Amino acid sequence: MANLNVAVIVKLEPDFSEGNVSYNADGTLNRAETKSILGPHSAVASSAAFYAKVRYGASVAVATMGPPIADSALQQAQLLCDADELYLYSDRMFAGADTLATAEVLKTGISKLEGKMDIVFSGHRASDGETGQTGPQTAWKLGFTFLGNVIDYDVDMQNRIVRARRMISLQGFYDVVEEVEAPLPVFIAIDPSYKASFNTVSQRLAFEKYQKEAKERAQNYKQYLKVFNAQQLGVDPKLVGLPGSPTIVYKVERIPKAKASRRAEVVDGTNREQLAKVATRMYEVVGGMVIK
Amino acid sequence: MKKYQHLYVIIEHEDGKPVPVSLEMLGEARRLMDGYNKKYSADEKVVAVVLGHDVRRLCEELIFYGADAVIYADSPELRYARNLIDTKVISRIATSKELAAKFSDASEFVRPRYMFFAADSIGRHLSSTVLAELESGLASDINKLVIEDLEIKHEHKTKGQPMKYERTLEMYRPDFSGFLWTTILCLDNRNPAIERDYHPQACSIIPGVFAPIERDSTRRGPIVDYVPKFDECDLRVKIINRKIVKSTVDFDSKKAIVSFGRGIKDSPEENIKLVAELARELEAEVGISLPISKKPFAVSEGTSSTYMIPDRVIGTSGRKVAPLLYVAAGISGAMQHIAGMKEAGFVVAINPDEDSPIKDECDIFIKGRMEDVIPLLLEELRKQKPAIEVKK
Numbered sequence: 001m002a003n004l005n006v007a008v009i010v011k012l013e014p015d016f017s018e019g020n021v022s023y024n025a026d027g028t029l030n031r032a033e034t035k036s037i038l039g040p041h042s043a044v045a046s047s048a049a050f051y052a053k054v055r056y057g058a059s060v061a062v063a064t065m066g067p068p069i070a071d072s073a074l075q076q077a078q079l080l081c082d083a084d085e086l087y088l089y090s091d092r093m094f095a096g097a098d099t100l101a102t103a104e105v106l107k108t109g110i111s112k113l114e115g116k117m118d119i120v121f122s123g124h125r126a127s128d129g130e131t132g133q134t135g136p137q138t139a140w141k142l143g144f145t146f147l148g149n150v151i152d153y154d155v156d157m158q159n160r161i162v163r164a165r166r167m168i169s170l171q172g173f174y175d176v177v178e179e180v181e182a183p184l185p186v187f188i189a190i191d192p193s194y195k196a197s198f199n200t201v202s203q204r205l206a207f208e209k210y211q212k213e214a215k216e217r218a219q220n221y222k223q224y225l226k227v228f229n230a231q232q233l234g235v236d237p238k239l240v241g242l243p244g245s246p247t248i249v250y251k252v253e254r255i256p257k258a259k260a261s262r263r264a265e266v267v268d269g270t271n272r273e274q275l276a277k278v279a280t281r282m283y284e285v286v287g288g289m290v291i292k
Numbered sequence: 293m294k295k296y297q298h299l300y301v302i303i304e305h306e307d308g309k310p311v312p313v314s315l316e317m318l319g320e321a322r323r324l325m326d327g328y329n330k331k332y333s334a335d336e337k338v339v340a341v342v343l344g345h346d347v348r349r350l351c352e353e354l355i356f357y358g359a360d361a362v363i364y365a366d367s368p369e370l371r372y373a374r375n376l377i378d379t380k381v382i383s384r385i386a387t388s389k390e391l392a393a394k395f396s397d398a399s400e401f402v403r404p405r406y407m408f409f410a411a412d413s414i415g416r417h418l419s420s421t422v423l424a425e426l427e428s429g430l431a432s433d434i435n436k437l438v439i440e441d442l443e444i445k446h447e448h449k450t451k452g453q454p455m456k457y458e459r460t461l462e463m464y465r466p467d468f469s470g471f472l473w474t475t476i477l478c479l480d481n482r483n484p485a486i487e488r489d490y491h492p493q494a495c496s497i498i499p500g501v502f503a504p505i506e507r508d509s510t511r512r513g514p515i516v517d518y519v520p521k522f523d524e525c526d527l528r529v530k531i532i533n534r535k536i537v538k539s540t541v542d543f544d545s546k547k548a549i550v551s552f553g554r555g556i557k558d559s560p561e562e563n564i565k566l567v568a569e570l571a572r573e574l575e576a577e578v579g580i581s582l583p584i585s586k587k588p589f590a591v592s593e594g595t596s597s598t599y600m601i602p603d604r605v606i607g608t609s610g611r612k613v614a615p616l617l618y619v620a621a622g623i624s625g626a627m628q629h630i631a632g633m634k635e636a637g638f639v640v641a642i643n644p645d646e647d648s649p650i651k652d653e654c655d656i657f658i659k660g661r662m663e664d665v666i667p668l669l670l671e672e673l674r675k676q677k678p679a680i681e682v683k684k
Contacts, residue, residue, distance in 0.1 A: 016583070100428075130467075131430075136417045140425060145375075146376065147375075167413075171311055172499075175536070177537050192602065243483075247476050250462065253473050253475075254472060255627050259652075262639065264654045268660070270660060275665075275668050278672070279669060281638070282673065286574065286616050
């Protein structure tokens with residue numbers, strides 16, 4: 001048995017990449033026409049878990065809450081992190097959950113995992129909801145130390161300590177890179193800029209070996225998949241889904257068009273004479289003088 | 293009704309200097325509470341909550357900027373933000389009747405009615421863990437707030453029956469596209485099967501959206517000291533090193549910014565090169581709209597890691613800028629983006645669609661696709677350049 005156990009929580013999200021995403025005429029997302037994939041931040045979290053596998057031989061579990069089709073997110077994550085186990089928490093009772101009720105399901109699921117978890121990873125935020133709350137709330141419910149905005153990490157296996165670097169942006173001041181140390185277990189919300197690097201020959205060999213294994217496993221991902229409903233998880237029905245959600249979406253409206261703040265002069269983009277005037281104006285604005 | 297009182301604002305600062313969003317939150321809290329005091333009750337307050345070490349002077353400033361009272365937790369351990377202890381201290385402060393009694397009649401006090409956090413690297417996570425601890429609702433990235441009595445009919449909250457919810461905080465958040473506003477409410481469950489109170493009603497607030505009130509050094513209010521106690525377990529996260537880094541993206545000292553958005557889509561790599569060339573010609577920095585930071589287009593690794601990065605995002609999810617000249621190429625003008633560039637001196641938009649919202653936010657609207665317009669514009673700029681340099 002591996003002496004480092006890690007888990008990743010992921011999410012199936014609309015695919016925002018060009019050609020896949022579809023917008024309505026008014027600029028809003030056309031959900032029916034947009035396909036779903038493993039969210040990009042979930043993918044980064046999966047690659048952070050893969051680093052633990054390559055470096056420390058960690059055992060990796062991937063978990064998600066969602067409808068039955070969310071198992072495709074687990075498959076895509078498995079391809080990235082060579083997961084040993086995949087978990088889907090799926091029940092009609094979970095529908096309509098806000099971040100607190102979602103965190104309750106994920107916390108319950110992770111607590112049930114075989115072996116004590118040492119590190120749980122999440123992405124920075126989902127691309128659709130964009131709250132970034134589910135990760136830290138799951139961490140708090142688990143009682144794990146929460147480390148957010150983590151740009152890289154290493155584990156001191158002997159002392160069971162994580163060393164991580166975090167990128168904190170102090171608006172109005174500057175950015176700060178902070179090095180922190182915390183005993184396991186920890187919950188890491190990984191920064192979008194995270195990139196795993198493998199520097200030694202043995203790491204690269206391990207990388208290739210696990211990557212090959214990941215491909216084979218992901219082809220047969222259902223063998224690794226376990227699905228739990230609310231009863232099997234043993235969640236408290238009062239704490240999940242709609243009853244466990246303090247917040248509701250009261251209304252969704254189009255943001256009213258602000259009053260025009262400027263009156264644009266319209267210029268034909270193929271008309272050189274007009275563009276020449278624009279160029280002159282640009283130089284004037286930035287303080288260069290133009291000889292007329 | 294007195295179980296829930298006051299609006300607690302969680303202040304962020306760097307060694308005693310408030311980050312701008314802290315004063316912006318206080319400004320909006322003041323405006324909301326002035327209305328609330330008139331409409332509902334005069335004895336509820338804006339309470340600033342500060343964690344730190346030796347920042348007594350900041351507490352006074354917070355009163356000048358709109359707080360009625362300040363609760364201040366002082367310890368060397370609280371000098372820099374650490375999620376674990378900060379969450380514990382804030383949760384204790386928020387549930388302390390004793391502290392609330394220092395500035396109000398708190399005989400029935402249980403928790404704050406409302407709570408504000410900053411939607412930034414620290415506040416986003418802190419708000420999440422505090423509200424997980426307090427087991428209440430949180431809406432993130434808010435840019436409009438209203439307090440009203442609402443009639444709610446909800447399948448779970450009210451079991452389908454219409455019910456009146458008084459003093460409800462309507463929390464508006466723009467969605468990722470910038471075209472939709474979602475209003476989030478945090479409501480008690482009044483369904484008899486699952487009755488449960490959910491307070492405080494909390495949110496995180498986007499930096500740069502609300503205006504601070506004018507500093508008034510005649511304002512006075514109680515400053516309440518709270519001495520936190522920690523055990524070893526609370527202090528298990530250690531900050532080993534803290535290094536200030538400056539972004540390589542420089543929006544502040546450049547006179548011009550050239551930004552691009554999804555309009556690069558027909559030939560992303562080439563169009564980004566054109567934008568970069570235009571920026572070089574104007575000695576401008578390159579900005580992007582939020583969707584670009586999600587890397588929606590396949591481009592070379594170098595282009596992607598140079599340009600499609602969060603550091604370059606202009607708007608409510610990124611930076612607010614005010615250059616002399618702002619060029620928006622292939623940007624439709626979602627509200628979030630406009631909020632970041634509306635202070636620019638002179639705005640030129642390049643866009644094929646005259647109906648896009650950016651047209652109402654620019655001084656010159658060049659109608660056309662950027663791949664057609666920028667090369668011609670570059671030629672004109674280069675023709676005129678020698679004349680400028682002679683004059684300089």
